[in-house]
Amino acid sequence: MKLPFKLIAILVFFSLLGTFVYQAYWLTGLYSTMKHDLEQNIMEAMRTSDYNEMMLRVEGLQKDNENHGEVKVSAGYDSDTGKSFVNSTTTIDRKDTIGKASKEEFFSEEEPRAALHTDGGLDLILRNKSTMLELATYFQQGLHSGLDIISDPDVAVYDSLLSHQLLDKGIDLPYHLEYLYSGFKPDSSHVFTDTIASICTPGYEPSPKAAQYNYAFDIHSNKVYRLTMEPINKLVLRQMSGILATSFVILIILSFSFWFLIRTILRQKTLEEMKSDFTNNITHELKTPIAVAYAANDALLNFNLAEDKKQREKYLCICQEQLQRLSGLVEQILSMSMERRKTFRLHPENFHLHDLFPTLIEQHKLKADKPVEIILDIEPEDLTITADRTHFSNILSNLIDNAIKYSPEKAEIVIRCRKTETGQVEISVSDHGTGIPADKQPLVFDKFYRVPTGNVHNTKGYGLGLFYVKTMVEKHNGNVTVKSEPGKGSTFTIRV
Template identity: 35%
Template sequence: MSRNTIRIIILLASVLFIGLVTTQIFWVKKAFEITQNQTQHEIELALINVVQDIKDHTEDSTFLVDPVNMISPNFFRVQINEELQPFYLESMLQTEFLNREINYKFQYSIYNCFNDSIVYTKLVGNAKNTETENELEIPPSVKWDNDNHYFSVFFPSLDFEIISQMRFWVISSIVLIAVLIFFAYVINIILHQKRLSEIKNDFINNMTHELKTPISTISLASDVLMQKGIEENPERLHNYARIIKDENQRLQNQVERVLQIARLEKDELEMTKQQFDLHELIDLAVPTIEMNFGEKELKIKTKLDASNAMIWGDEMHITNVIFNLLDNAGKYGGDIPEIIIETRSLEKGIFITVSDKGLGIAKDQQKEIFEKFYRISTGNVHDVKGFGLGLHYVKTIVDAHNGKIKLNSKIAEGSQFELFFPYGTEIVK
């Protein structure tokens, strides 16, 4: 399956995921609004019945226009013509709410119609439970412009009660979202496994290519040495023997690099800590790396400004770190690589940068550059040799010294690796 096909599938799956979640949220919200409107209507009908019961009890024939007003979704104001006894009002409210199955906690308040102050207020558990709760909640402020008496009913937990009635919607939404999250997780795992498979295949291809060259060279040199009369030309014999030795050493180095990473993964890599001068290490590494590139022109500039270059660590492994960074800068630095190594002292350690003006690394690849076996994709071209182990090794060694490493890079502008090694820090084993 091609990458474009995978991208299209991921895009469609994302659109479907967002669409399903949005639709579910819409219908849950719609169901909540419908249930809320039905509940508010039932409360208004119950309060109208309470007003009618009060009028019948007091034999009041006065007609009241819209005696019940909804001030907010959970707060209702009720107009009456007579003063009320609190417990009588509470009894009627509970009776009407119970008849309409409104079993919610409510707080009723009786007001002084002259100054809108609360004369009496009480919080009732629910229509079935007459036990009064001790903690009163403050209802919204209310003002009545007429001279009539009035009371209010406040439902402090109405929204929660409505949501609790929507168990089916809530549970189905949770299940749907959980299924979608699980689906997204599975897709992520599949893509991750596919990526690992691609990296593994790239590693096998690179390793095959890297090992095939010295093996072929050794085979050709061996064929020459087996020719009759080769012993009569000592110089030629020596040259081919040297070729076999060099290629054999190259094979050993490649195998050792793979084994070294394996030991790192198992925490079996031995480190010998000691204090050494990082500037001296860099001064020795620069001419060596220049020699390794042979005829390729390499420009390396050093700005070793750190006032204190003495660090505590494994000199061999930190040397390998510097070598790997310089080697990468040389390989990917263009036709004539220009490399700058800088150091400066910080309060708790030494700061190092290795910069080049080469190809640069795309932003989406920078997060993976330190992963084992990862190499920047260049198609099927093997102009840059390697297994994708160098930067993983660098990151592992830096972490083992309680240090930090960071990459800054832009395409066609070059790359800069920033390293920090603390002074006198014990190595993590």
């Protein structure tokens, strides 16, 4: 079952469109996922940096403990009272002028967050990664509340740690870091926010589109690290550059493949039409000489014309001409089929061009149905060529035959033979015929192709002659070109 070309084109178009849409949907989903992961990485970098900064402070306090006494910080949940607590104990060296030890203990009436959602017990918490992270964050905030009483957060250290954490996660954007404290006025009428510290990448000024990431590191979310940086869209696209490039190449290959498929189908369709035209044309051309020869032979046999010598010779000449025409037609068709065979071989020999042209010119003058004038210009006169004599003769014969057929009332043809600087032999056949439009010139060497002439069919042809010329010239390791202008004629040039 043959599908109409329009249906095939529509199916190909929608297949390609579906591929593009699916690829765009997949890339959009991937972009959203990578952007979300990158934002999570930023928050995780802030949390990890805060933990590391806190541990560095603890190490510093431990060193002070060795020199001056004892420092303890603890946070947790009192099962007896049902309250969460943060306490700290500081023992100062006896040499200290104040010489006092202090102990502070803070209790919260709030039920501890770590125990709020534990219907399934501790085992459920440990199996839930998000709950585990929440629990770890809560413990970290609890330790902060106790540690910050003794030692304030070091924003410079936190900035250094955060910079390394971001770089480790592939985030190399400039940023602005702030340490903020939020609280209420004594009468609880207004919320205020103080900027305790601010650090910025040198030369960076946040734009109006800059994104902010807030990390609250105390239990009541009063103390916040605020990170301001430009939108991470470009960074996500940069990380996706390999995938985007691969997808683009795949889409280009698919587009080219579909284009090539459509082009091949169109060429096959055109070829089918040309073959159909060739079959119709060649059938008519084969029938004509057969019918004429049959009529002449019938006249000789059935009308006693064989007894009249003059009439007999006339009808025998008609038969001979038609049989020659038929033979030439069959020979041309056979040549087209033979040149494709693997067993096809040329038999090159060296011969003078001056010995080849006179016979060809005379033959074409005799069989032409119009006046023919052919000018032959060979320089030097003893110019030789190495080629298969039979096929090369057919090449030149086809070019001369075309020049005569497509010339008006009188055919004026110029044949020039020269030797180029590269050592090749150049042969050009020029006429003053109808010419070939510029857009049709690249197609004249295609098999079965004939230049469209509308409804005018004065010139007989099969679309094989120039295809044969091009094929045989290429088998001689040469090339053939055409220069033409409608109404002024054409020039075919062979270089071998």
